[in-house]
Amino acid sequence: LLKAGSVESFISEPANSYTAKYLVEYLNRKKSQASPIISHLKQDLADKSLSIRGAREHNLKNIDINIPLDKIVALIGVSGSGKSSIAKDIIYSEGQRRYLDCLSPYARQFIKELKKPDIDGIQNLKPTICVYQHTFQPGHLSTVGTMSEAYNFLRLLYSKTADQYCPDHPKEKISALSAEAIRDAVLELSDSQTRILAPIVKLKKGSHRQIFERAVRSEINEVRVDGLFVRPSDFHYDLEKNKVHSIDYVIARFNKDRIDKDMLLDATRQALALGGGTLIVHTKNSEEVLSAERTCPRCNRGFFKPDPEDLSFHSKRGACSRCHGSGLDKKGAPCPSCKGARLNTLGRHLRLADKNIYEASLLGPQDLRDFLQTLSFDSRTSKIAQSIMKELLSKLDILSKMGLDYLNLNRDCQTLSGGELQRLRLAAAMGSPLSGVLYIFDEPSAGLHPIDNLKVLEEIRELKNSGNSVIIIEHDAQSILSSEYVIEVGPGGGTEGGHIVFEGSVEAFKKDLNSISSRAMRESAALPPSRIQSEAPLLSIQNASKNNLKNINLELPLASLVVVAGVSGAGKSSLVHGVISKAIVPGKNKSLDTWEMNGTKLKSSINIDRVLLIDQKPIGLNSRSTPASYLGIWDHMRNVFASTLEAKTRGLSASYFSYNTGKGRCPDCKGLGLQKLEMSFLPDASIICDSCNGQRFTDDALLVKFKDLSVSDVLNLTLEEARALFSHHRKIHHALHNACELGLGYLTLGQSSATLSGGESQRMKLVAELSGSQRGHTLYLLDEPTTGLHKSDVARLIKTLRSLVDHNNSVIIIEHEEDIIRSADHVLELGPGAGDEGGRVIFSGSPKLLQKAKTPWGSLLKSRS
Ligand SMILES: [Zn+2]
Ligand SMILES: [Zn+2]
């Protein structure tokens, strides 16, 4: 070692170091001409912000944006103002795109094509992790354990350190056996055509070419590939690399009656050495595995070394072959083969202390941590256990901090509420603490009770303190005020947005007079008052016991606006989705007043003609669905075009203007305006159709104009603009008016419905419902309709819900939004806690009375009024 120390000390004594000498020369040469590199570095350190120049993506108006790094920045604005364009389409997508360039084409084909954002430049971009709500939906078989990744580490821990037991003799611990004892067992099993095999590959993907090459080199004359015996030197074709294969080497072939015992011992040793301690005895009629390390002392059956795959219910190798990992039979009862454990016999017989991995995953995060800490390992395994345990405990810890201790790791994610799923997503992103990363969270408060939201905000602060930058896209006042810097995009949505209307500290934001958000937060909007009805019809529910509900009885007023509130996990979804929706929906469209389901009785004092669940699932799953077609106004608009003088003289009917089937649509892109481009390495990309230039229609069709606009121009209008244009067309205007009232005026008529967020889809469904005709008494069930809605639009949403009630319908909403709760006719609060601690009615009455109640929501409302 020649030299070590700081750069200054390094170059101050250049003697006997060539590098130091070179650096001194370099610096002297550079001194005259101020070094651009050094000044750039200095600039970089001084200016710790992510800066975007000339952003024109979507509705952004060629703006410059500076986002301070190492801070929590709230990115706010009304819906459609351009927040997502900045966070998702510029920052995240550019970060991903740069990262993608480093991947192989093979890896890239699995990742969605990312388009280059429309900007002049971006500086100080960090590696970015983005938690978007609708990009992270739980799949089939996903559990709290797999989604949080805690289960992956648990699998690792079990496969490396657990004790193995014989599935046929569950009390017998698998133990070691001497080579002589195995030789004797081989002899016992042999017949006149016996082979001893060394297992080399067991159900692993790949072409495994080197396995064959090694066999040839080691003078192995025979191998078994996926059950077939072949000569390795004859094996000229490659195995399919995307399929799983098993390969064994044949070490010896012999006749039981003609084998020398010493030669058999040699063959046994060789097979055990190659087979990692196991060998297979193959005869005409049977096949047995024997193991030097893992043998049942009772039946001599040998076992392979466990692999994490053996504990994965997502893999063919690990999953119970009867239920394929769901743990349930076709009727939804526990699978008779694995008793709900999801795994095959091998995986179920690995135990740490008294629990197999399934039993361990029936614990919640806190209980599992306690269990793991009681385990003791021998000196051989404790080193391995330690490193796995560290990651596992930190994953479990973050779940606890998010308040999810009441969910066990085996819980199916598809049964979680929006708020639980949201915290799980956040926990998964935060679980392995990184630093120097930019995190983007889309509405982290969505679905959360203010008390739960505080826990999330605490974790976000923790994340920032460990050296990361955070951007939260938010509407929630509590979250905005707890950030350190605010950027508001606006002032309106769509073409009315795309400007930066405020940027600065939270303190400055609170005082800002121009910001719509600041104003909406300061002045509480004029909310439609809740009404007290003395003789409202009632829906009574008896013995509700779904999930954590404690066999409760309750009554809810009908023809009213009812809010079901409570902390996350209190049982709101269980009551509204699991009981009310499930019990009443089967009789939908039939006028009924009593229902029964699994011992729960529901009775209504009036007939309910229809039940409608207005959820956040996407509308119109095909790429041709648009807001115009979904709202049923496009047919009317085509009629308007067909009734113009130009269309009449040319004899063009309304059907001519259909972009789905009409003669007037562009034949090349079939009315989509886009064409698919097939690329050899990358996924298909869409480009603007060059025959119609993205206009969807033929030149002939575009000649027809209504108020100077072609059909294509009209499809490019926002709902707000179209409302003004069609003010004299009653049906069109009515639907568009309702959509604008619900804060959807910034959407364009012709955009694909697939681009709508969950909240936007939900509000579109509400608009379609309002624009339709009345169909008797309808019970509307809504789950958090304020998700993604700006504070200034909440009052309008309440007005809309109120108008449903005014038309003699009933509305039951799950909500955490304070204004909605304050303006409800009736509030039902479940709780007091989550999971087992919840499931009881802790308040039922008017919002006024709620302020006096000693419940989580009661004290919150009191403290804020
Ligand atoms: Zn046994
Ligand atoms: Zn099963």
Ligand SMILES: [Zn+2]
């Ligand atoms: Zn075209």
